[in-house]
Structures are given as structure tokens and as C-alpha cells.
Amino acid sequence: MTAGNGPWTGAGLAESVLAARDLSCIRGERAVFAGLSFALPEGAALVLTGANGAGKSTLLRILAGLLRPAEGAVLWRGEDTSADPAAHARRLRYLSHQDALKPALTVAENLSFFASLWGGAVAPALAAMALTPLADLPARVLSSGQKRRLALARLVLAPASLWLLDEPTTGLDAASVERLGPVLAAHRAAGGIVVAATHLPLPLPDARELRL
Ligand SMILES: Nc1ncnc2c1ncn2[C@@H]1O[C@H](COP(=O)(O)OP(=O)(O)OP(=O)(O)O)[C@@H](O)[C@H]1O
Numbered sequence: 752m753t754a755g756n757g758p759w760t761g762a763g764l765a766e767s768v769l770a771a772r773d774l775s776c777i778r779g780e781r782a783v784f785a786g787l788s789f790a791l792p793e794g795a796a797l798v799l800t801g802a803n804g805a806g807k808s809t810l811l812r813i814l815a816g817l818l819r820p821a822e823g824a825v826l827w828r829g830e831d832t833s834a835d836p837a838a839h840a841r842r843l844r845y846l847s848h849q850d851a852l853k854p855a856l857t858v859a860e861n862l863s864f865f866a867s868l869w870g871g872a873v874a875p876a877l878a879a880m881a882l883t884p885l886a887d888l889p890a891r892v893l894s895s896g897q898k899r900r901l902a903l904a905r906l907v908l909a910p911a912s913l914w915l916l917d918e919p920t921t922g923l924d925a926a927s928v929e930r931l932g933p934v935l936a937a938h939r940a941a942g943g944i945v946v947a948a949t950h951l952p953l954p955l956p957d958a959r960e961l962r963l
Pocket residue numbers: 778779783801802803804805806807808809810948
């Protein structure tokens with residue numbers, strides 16, 4: 752399904768958990784998008800597609816509360832998320848283009864750091880992205896795909912209602928993309944929502960698509 756820039760799409764307002772209402776964004780002098788609305792229920796996945804510069808990363812940053820829209824609002828269960836940014840930040844995980852790793856810490860220590868913030872167990876997160884054999888290596892020596900896997904392993908540590916993923920599979924080999932499938936499915940089965948920007952096919956069956 753393609754959710755256009757039209758009115759509410761994807762879920763009725765009543766069952767929607769995450770909703771964008773009439774979002775517009777200006778960067779520099781340019782309108783990146785305008786009048787963008789969608790509504791997603793529990794367990795939904797929305798894939799953002801479009802050309803370079805179409806505004807996919809920008810929309811993810813707005814949904815994460817890191818960038819204010821020029822107009823419109825991001826709603827969580829009908830409440831404007833800008834009313835309580837700290838509560839919104841706690842319910843989400845945002846994976847940007849950058850892997851945001853601490854290079855001097857080992858793979859396991861990187862995950863332990865985030866487990867100290869969010870809770871959760873390191874071993875299952877390592878296993879989910881096949882990082883157990885690399886657990887004691889400093890993150891700085893990882894290949895780019897291995898770094899991406901470590902960034903993705905953070906998602907497994909502790910539940911969060913909303914995953915915002917910017918090109919999550921960039922640099923991943925086919926086996927790693929396949930491994931991400933069950934991780935995403937488990938999150939959705941627990942009622943979690945995924946919004947992902949990508950140029951590549953993602954293991955997200957039944958995802959809606961929003962072409963920017
Ligand atoms: N800090 C900024 N200041 C001004 N303009 C910006 C800034 N960041 C992004 N832009 C502009 O906003 C537009 C949307 O950029 P964005 O990164 O959201 O696109 P994208 O769809 O994610 O692209 P890509 O597929 O290349 O990752 C682009 O025209 C970009 O030049």
C-alpha cells in the first residue's frame with residue numbers, strides 16, 4: 752500500500768498509536784514536504800522511500816522529536832508528542848546513518864553501556880545479530896557491516912514502542928539482512944511500530960510504503 756501525502760492513511764484515528772498530522776518541513780529555503788499525514792496502529796511498519804533529498808531522514812528526525820516541523824504535529828495515542836518530549840524520547844529508539852558506537856569499548860561493552868541506560872541483557876542482543884564471536888573486539892576494528900550490526904543489536908536490548916530506522920541495512924550482507932527479519936517481527940508482534948527509511952528491500956512483510 753502506498754500512503755500518499757493526502758489525508759489520514761493506514762489506520763483510523765481511533766486505533767492509531769503513532770500519527771503524523773499535516774506535517775510540513777522547510778530546510779534552508781526549501782519546502783521538503785508539506786501536508787503529510789499518516790496514522791499507524793500497534794504492530795505496523797511504514798517504509799519511507801523516495802529519491803535522495805526527498806526528506807526521509809528529515810521525517811524520521813521529526814518523528815523522533817529531534818527536529819521541529821514547520822507545521823503540523825506528531826501524535827502518540829492522540830497526544831501531541833511535543834507536549835512531553837522526554838516521554839516520547841523514552842518510548843523510541845532512533846537508528847541514524849551514524850552507528851554511534853564508542854570505538855575504544857568492545858562490542859559487548861558498547862551494548863552494556865546502553866543496557867545500563869535502558870536495561871536488558873547483552874548476550875541475547877549479541878546473538879541476535881551474530882556478534883557473539885566478536886564480543887571482545889574493540890568496536891573500532893569492526894568492518895562497516897559489523898558496526899551496523901552492533902548498532903542494530905541495541906534494538907534487541909530492551910523493548911521500546913517505536914523504532915525509527917534510517918537505512919538500517921546499509922552495508923549488511925544477505926545473511927545479516929535475513930537475521931534482522933525475526934528481530935523486526937518480534938518487535939511488531941509485541942505491538943511495536945517500525946518506521947524505516949530505505950533504498951533497499953527490508954524484511955518487513957506487510958509494511959506500508961510512504962513515497963516522499
Ligand atoms: N541541516 C540542513 N540544513 C539545510 N538543509 C538540509 C539540512 N539537512 C538536510 N537538508 C535538506 O533537506 C532535504 C531532505 O534531506 P534528507 O536527508 O531528509 O533526504 P533523504 O530523503 O533522507 O535523502 P537520502 O536518500 O539521500 O538519504 C535535502 O534537500 C537536504 O539538502
